[in-house]
Structure formats: structure tokens, C-alpha cells
Amino acid sequence: MFDIVFKNARVLDGTGAPWFTADVAVKDGAIVKVGPAQGEARTVVEATGKYLSPGFIDAHSHSDLPLVQNPTADSKVMQGVTTEVIGQCGSSGAPRRLGLYKQEGADDDDGMPHWTDMASYIKVLEDQGISVNVVPLVGHGSVRRQVMGVENRAPDQNELNLMKKLVDAAMEQGAFGMSTGLIYVPGKYSNTDEVIELAKVVAKHRGYYFTHIRNEGVKLLEALQEAIDIGFAAGVPVQVSHFKVMGEANWGMVEHSIAMVEKARKDGLDITADQYPYIASSTSLGSPVPVSVWRGGKGSEILNDPVERQKILDALKARGSWDKIVVASLENEADQAFIGKSVAEIGRIQEITDEEAAFGLLHRNRGVVTIVNFAMSEDDVRMVMRQPWIMVGSDGRAYNVKTAKGQPHPRSYGTFVRVLGRYVRECGLLRLEEAVRKMTSLPAWRLGLQDRGIVREGMRADLVLFDADKVIDNATFTAPHQYPSGIECVLVNGVVVVKEGVHTGARPGVVLRHKK
Numbered sequence: 324m325f326d327i328v329f330k331n332a333r334v335l336d337g338t339g340a341p342w343f344t345a346d347v348a349v350k351d352g353a354i355v356k357v358g359p360a361q362g363e364a365r366t367v368v369e370a371t372g373k374y375l376s377p378g379f380i381d382a383h384s385h386s387d388l389p390l391v392q393n394p395t396a397d398s399k400v401m402q403g404v405t406t407e408v409i410g411q412c413g414s415s416g417a418p419r420r421l422g423l424y425k426q427e428g429a430d431d432d433d434g435m436p437h438w439t440d441m442a443s444y445i446k447v448l449e450d451q452g453i454s455v456n457v458v459p460l461v462g463h464g465s466v467r468r469q470v471m472g473v474e475n476r477a478p479d480q481n482e483l484n485l486m487k488k489l490v491d492a493a494m495e496q497g498a499f500g501m502s503t504g505l506i507y508v509p510g511k512y513s514n515t516d517e518v519i520e521l522a523k524v525v526a527k528h529r530g531y532y533f534t535h536i537r538n539e540g541v542k543l544l545e546a547l548q549e550a551i552d553i554g555f556a557a558g559v560p561v562q563v564s565h566f567k568v569m570g571e572a573n574w575g576m577v578e579h580s581i582a583m584v585e586k587a588r589k590d591g592l593d594i595t596a597d598q599y600p601y602i603a604s605s606t607s608l609g610s611p612v613p614v615s616v617w618r619g620g621k622g623s624e625i626l627n628d629p630v631e632r633q634k635i636l637d638a639l640k641a642r643g644s645w646d647k648i649v650v651a652s653l654e655n656e657a658d659q660a661f662i663g664k665s666v667a668e669i670g671r672i673q674e675i676t677d678e679e680a681a682f683g684l685l686h687r688n689r690g691v692v693t694i695v696n697f698a699m700s701e702d703d704v705r706m707v708m709r710q711p712w713i714m715v716g717s718d719g720r721a722y723n724v725k726t727a728k729g730q731p732h733p734r735s736y737g738t739f740v741r742v743l744g745r746y747v748r749e750c751g752l753l754r755l756e757e758a759v760r761k762m763t764s765l766p767a768w769r770l771g772l773q774d775r776g777i778v779r780e781g782m783r784a785d786l787v788l789f790d791a792d793k794v795i796d797n798a799t800f801t802a803p804h805q806y807p808s809g810i811e812c813v814l815v816n817g818v819v820v821v822k823e824g825v826h827t828g829a830r831p832g833v834v835l836r837h838k839k
């Protein structure tokens with residue numbers, strides 16, 4: 324007896340091949356039949372006219388901590404995501420609190436269960452159960468913090484060796500690779516050689532190098548060249564995170580960055596990238612000053628120092644224009660009314676300059692202000708999306724509408740459905756089959772997942788049933804906490820997690836381990 328049979332579905336097998344009509348039967352967590360499914364089933368889903376595809380793999384997710392607090396990963400599974408690749412942009416759930424370096428301030432008690440290394444982090448996720456599968460990466464920034472805190476210098480030989488050991492241990496414990504965030508503290512303090520040395524450890528494990536490159540604006544091409552150099556020097560496959568260019572003056576530069584990737588591929592580097600389908604990015608307002616310094620109460624000291632002040636200002640200005648930078652969330656109660664407003668608007672309200680407004684926000688919120696920044700061009704987004712080596716990654720995190728706060732980027736709720744609804748159905752930019760390939764087999768192959776990402780007998784039963792006429796994102800920049808339409812049924816490891824568009828609460832996800 325089958326557990327579930329989808330009757331008469333239009334099967335998008337994930338390879339990009341044209342869809343075909345078939346029954347798909349599931350038993351014990353696996354796809355056991357693609358074709359006429361004879362025999363009884365506990366559940367029969369009448370799927371005529373609907374599309375059945377492999378579950379979507381979010382190639383770029385920041386759910387590391389959200390999964391601990393919100394294991395049902397609602398905003399992801401509701402859009403058809405069945406696997407999240409976490410530990411991105413240099414920042415992973417583990418390692419932490421190893422006690423190797425006396426951390427300043429940043430180590431507040433966050434009320435979460437205790438873990439230290441990758442193995443104990445994975446155990447926390449597994450003990451509580453999760454609704455999605457997880458592919459963990461180890462973050463270079465997280466490793467560096469353990470050894471050197473947020474010190475702005477190169478490591479000495481001992482420190483480098485210790486970092487290598489930590490990367491090695493994480494890989495041994497199941498990480499698929501290492502990510503860097505070379506614009507963030509402390510990743511930005513590392514030079515190329517440091518990253519190469521650590522990427523060699525990843526290569527030894529046949530892992531992958533994911534990178535938020537050092538610059539996504541005027542120095543985009545140099546930053547991309549660094550990623551390519553690291554790939555060649557360490558002998559490691561490279562994934563460029565959220566491939567784009569920011570800042571109106573730089574629009575169009577993606578033509579050149581795409582050509583660089585093509586050239587590197589011709590030269591033999593296995594390099595790919597991911598993208599989210601929006602013209603706005605989201606990050607912290609940020610500054611060259613580590614958050615721990617703001618948190619340590621030294622904000623006014625820094626702002627009164629003209630040199631430090633100028634450094635912060637230069638970093639903030641590199642983010643783009645003040646009227647395009649919108650506050651998404653902040654911690655100071657008195658500032659909550661500024662959520663959803665641009666820094667320029669806040670300056671007008673407070674009758675101060677834009678710069679003063681930005682400084683004030685950082686100071687009052689102790690360095691933690693997340694923003695949405697409308698700094699990309701729609702033409703660039705489309706040109707990038709068409710590249711065959713581009714996969715879909717949200718760069719978002721799992722939320723639940725009942726507990727979510729602030730006004731974060733809608734990508735956490737809408738990325739995958741937006742590609743299907745807007746860019747496939749409404750714009751005709753991609754064939755449906757190609758869009759689904761970018762969400763399924765392409766990321767599966769990137770990560771060496773041999774048993775997911777394709778609808779085929781013997782594969783794990785991560786499946787999404789959707790209505791291609793109705794699928795659409797409902798999350799907007801002003802009202803982001805909204806689940807999408809058109810995703811009818813989602814299976815993770817053969818268990819129904821979304822039924823008739825509603826989360827069942829089931830937690831059948833597993834943490835996948837990288838095998839050499």
C-alpha cells in the first residue's frame with residue numbers, strides 16, 4: 324500500500340525537461356512510482372491540471388537561529404521550500420561559545436538552548452524536530468570570532484591553525500562547506516590568503532565555498548575576481564551569494580560580472596551563483612564599527628571622534644541614497660514609529676540631516692538597525708535570472724506570521740512563488756521547467772545531493788503540488804508577513820507539511836550531512 328498517490332499530475336521532474344502527465348506514488352519517505360500507480364493508497368490527491376515538482380531548495384537561507392526558535396519554518400515551507408542551505412554570509416549557528424576567546428559584549432544570553440560546535444547545534448535541531456531539511460555550512464566569520472573576536476588584523480600562525488581546525492571539525496561533523504561574508508565584521512578583516520587557507524580545508528573534504536563577496540557596488544568586479552581566485556587557489560567549487568550589483572551608478576555592470584563567471588567556467592572553475600527576485604536588498608544599516616562596541620555603550624565616544632565618524636559615514640554612503648534605505652526593524656521602543664520609513668524621511672521628521680538621522684538610529688539602537696535598500700535595477704535582476712548557472716536563494720529566514728515582528732524584506736515569504744508567479748507566468752522571462760530546475764536539481768547538484776531535487780523513483784519524497792495559474796507572492800515591502808497563494812501541498816521526506824495551503828505542524832525534516 325502506498326502512503327500517498329498524486330493522481331494525474333503534470334510532473335515537472337526538476338531537470339528542466341518538459342512536464343509530462345503521470346501519477347506519483349510515495350511510500351516510506353521515498354518516491355516509489357512515477358507513472359500509472361496501481362494499487363491502494365492511504366491518501367489519494369487528485370492532481371489533474373496541477374503541477375508536481377521536487378521540493379524547492381533554498382540555496383541561501385539565514386534560518387540558523389530562527390529554526391531553533393521556530394522549527395516549523397512556516398514562511399519557507401508555505402512557499403514550497405523543503406530544504407534550506409543555512410550558515411550563509413560568514414555567519415552560522417555553530418561554532419559558538421567555545422570559550423577560546425574572551426568575547427566582548429556580543430555574547431548576551433539569547434535565551435536559546437546550549438550548543439557549541441556543529442554537532443551539538445545539529446543535535447538541538449534534531450531533538451526538537453524541524454519542518455524542513457537543512458544543509459549546514461560553517462561560517463568563516465563565526466569561526467574567526469571564536470578565535471580572534473572582532474580584531475581587525477590578520478591571524479598569526481597559531482590563530483590560523485586554530486581556525487583551520489574549527490573548519491575541519493565542522494566539516495567532519497557534517498557541514499557541506501564554508502561561507503564568507505567579506506563585507507561584514509569580522510569577515511571584512513580577513514585577507515584573501517586567510518580565506519584560501521581555510522577554503523583548502525574545505526576542499527580536502529570535497530566541500531563548497533559560498534561567498535558574500537567583498538563588494539557588490541563599484542568594486543564588484545574586483546570582489547568577484549577574488550572569489551574566482553580563491554576557487555582556483557584552493558581547488559574548491561564556488562557559489563557566489565545573491566549575485567547582483569547595487570547602486571544606480573553601477574547598474575549594467577552585471578553584464579561584465581556574468582562574463583567573468585562564464586570565463587572562469589571555461590577555464591575550469593566550478594562556479595555558480597544564487598539570486599533573489601527583488602530589486603531591494605536587506606541587511607543591517609551597518610558601519611565599520613563592530614556591534615559589540617555600540618553595545619558596550621561606546622557609541623557617543625565614537626560619534627564624537629571625527630575620524631571614526633567619517634569612517635562610519637563613508638561606509639553608510641556606500642549603501643546608496645538615503646531615500647532608498649528603509650528601516651525594517653530596530654530595538655529601541657521610542658524608534659518603532661520609524662519602521663517602514665526611509666532614512667531621508669526620518670531626517671525630515673526630526674528636522675536634521677540624513678547623516679545625523681542615520682547616526683542617531685545606530686546610536687539609539689546600539690548598532691542594530693536592519694534596513695531594506697532599493698538599490699538594484701529590474702533589468703539587471705532579469706539578466707541575472709536568465710543565466711543557466713543561477714539558482715534561487717531567498718537570503719531570507721523562516722518566520723511565522725503569528726510571532727513575526729518588524730517589517731523585514733518580503734523575500735522570506737515570497738522568493739520562490741514570486742519567480743513562478745511574476746517572472747514565469749506574468750513576464751514570461753523563464754519557462755516554468757527552467758524556473759523549477761533553478762529551485763531543485765541545480766541546487767541539489769551544487770551540493771552533491773544525489774537523492775533529492777528530481778522527481779524519479781528512488782528519490783526522497785520532497786514534493787510540491789501547485790497551481791501555476793494562481794501561484795503568487797502576497798508578501799510586500801509594506802506588509803511582508805503574508806503567506807503566498809497557489810502552493811497546495813508540500814511533502815518533506817514523504818510527510819505532508821502543507822495540506823490544502825495550510826501548515827500541518829509536522830516536523831519530518833532532517834539535517835543532511837555532507838559525505839566526502
Ligand SMILES: [Zn+2]
Pocket residue numbers: 411412504535564565
Ligand atoms: Zn549576504
